[in-house]
Every structure is written in structure tokens, then in C-alpha cells.
Amino acid sequence: AQSVTQLGSHVSVSEGALVLLRCNYSSSVPPYLFWYVQYPNQGLQLLLKYTSAATLVKGINGFEAEFKKSETSFHLTKPSAHMSDAAEYFCAVSGGATNKLIFGTGTLLAVQP
Amino acid sequence: DAGVIQSPRHEVTEMGQEVTLRCKPISGHDYLFWYRQTMMRGLELLIYFNNNVPIDDSGMPEDRFSAKMPNASFSTLKIQPSEPRDSAVYFCASRPGQLSYTFGSGTRLTVV
Numbered sequence: 642a643q644s645v646t647q648l649g650s651h652v653s654v655s656e657g658a659l660v661l662l663r664c665n666y667s668s669s670v671p672p673y674l675f676w677y678v679q680y681p682n683q684g685l686q687l688l689l690k691y692t693s694a695a696t697l698v699k700g701i702n703g704f705e706a707e708f709k710k711s712e713t714s715f716h717l718t719k720p721s722a723h724m725s726d727a728a729e730y731f732c733a734v735s736g737g738a739t740n741k742l743i744f745g746t747g748t749l750l751a752v753q754p
Numbered sequence: 755d756a757g758v759i760q761s762p763r764h765e766v767t768e769m770g771q772e773v774t775l776r777c778k779p780i781s782g783h784d785y786l787f788w789y790r791q792t793m794m795r796g797l798e799l800l801i802y803f804n805n806n807v808p809i810d811d812s813g814m815p816e817d818r819f820s821a822k823m824p825n826a827s828f829s830t831l832k833i834q835p836s837e838p839r840d841s842a843v844y845f846c847a848s849r850p851g852q853l854s855y856t857f858g859s860g861t862r863l864t865v866v
Contacts, residue, residue, distance in 0.1 A: 677857075682862075684857045684858055684859040685845065692853060742799070742855055744797040
């Protein structure tokens, strides 16, 4: 079975500060990992994905994530937060025989001026 | 590419009524997924199809829920009869083979 755990349901940062959203995964097969963003009353937009190539993955809007197998982690970072980054962020895992995309519970990011 | 198209965007219905949600996947995508999002349970996978065939419906909450995919360009999720606890945002997603899931904008269902 596969699962992801997102630590911190709410994260608040100041504009210009580092953004760090944590995600740990559990998978019995090599995982594919994803980060999605959801703005209020909108659908899910793919930020970035890990597909067993480079461990450091760069995505849209200045976000990046690093796959660390030894730590079973795939944390999302952005060097400098912008007000427009305020949204809910979801980590997800897929892979193996199952074609399911399994989501974490989400982290709501607030950016303070 | 118009993306994954869901209709309606919003649906308000009375308890006991039948509700049908619709999804048009991206052309060429042979996988289609239905998800439900609630505050309490987050994003749950309800069912997914491969080449129009239901592969895994273990997430469908009750027999009141049913999903069909009569052809490669259309899928429906039906709730009959609807209940207030079915109120949620329902998302459809499609993908070609592996990876690259694309989500629709969702249908916000309110059952009163």
C-alpha cells in the first residue's frame, strides 16, 4: 500500500521568507511523487513531479522538491514566498501495479505581508 | 486542448433526488479518475477507468453511487438517492498511460 503524510496542516510565513512544506511517503515499490496546488474554489494544478530521474525536481512558480529515499521524504521548498503563493498544497504518490494517485491531507499555506 | 471538462460547476439538490455529474477527459487519455474532496476526509479516490472499463471501484462509498464510461470521451458519476453527507467537491482527472494527471475544475455538490 502507498501513502503520504504531510506534516503541518497550516503553515504561515512572511512574504519573502523561505517556504518549506513537508511530505513523507510510504511505498513498497519505487514511487512517483507529485505536488499539487489548489487555489480557493479551483481545481488541482500540478506544481512538479518526481519520476525516478533527477532527485531535485524544479517546478512552476519557483518551487522545487528533493526526493530523499533514505528519509522517504519529498519536501517542497521555495526560497522567497510571494503573496500569490497562499493556497493549499497537496503531496501525492503513485506507482507500481496500482494506477492510483494517493493524496496527503494537504497543507494550507498563508503568506503574511 | 480544453483540458478536463466537468459539468455542472455547481449543483444544489434536495435530499433524495438523483444527481448526475459529468466529465469529458482529454482526448487520447485512456485513464479516468473520479475523486471526492471534503474537509473531513480530504481527497478520496472513488473509482477509476482504463479504456472505458472500471478497474477499481473500492472507493465508492455506497451502492447509491455509480459511475459509467460509455465511451472514451464521456463519463458520469451518479448518486441516487442523494443525502446531505454527499455534499462535497467532486473532481474528475484523466491521464495518458503513466503520470501526467490532469484535473478538471470540479463540481461543487450541495445536498439540502
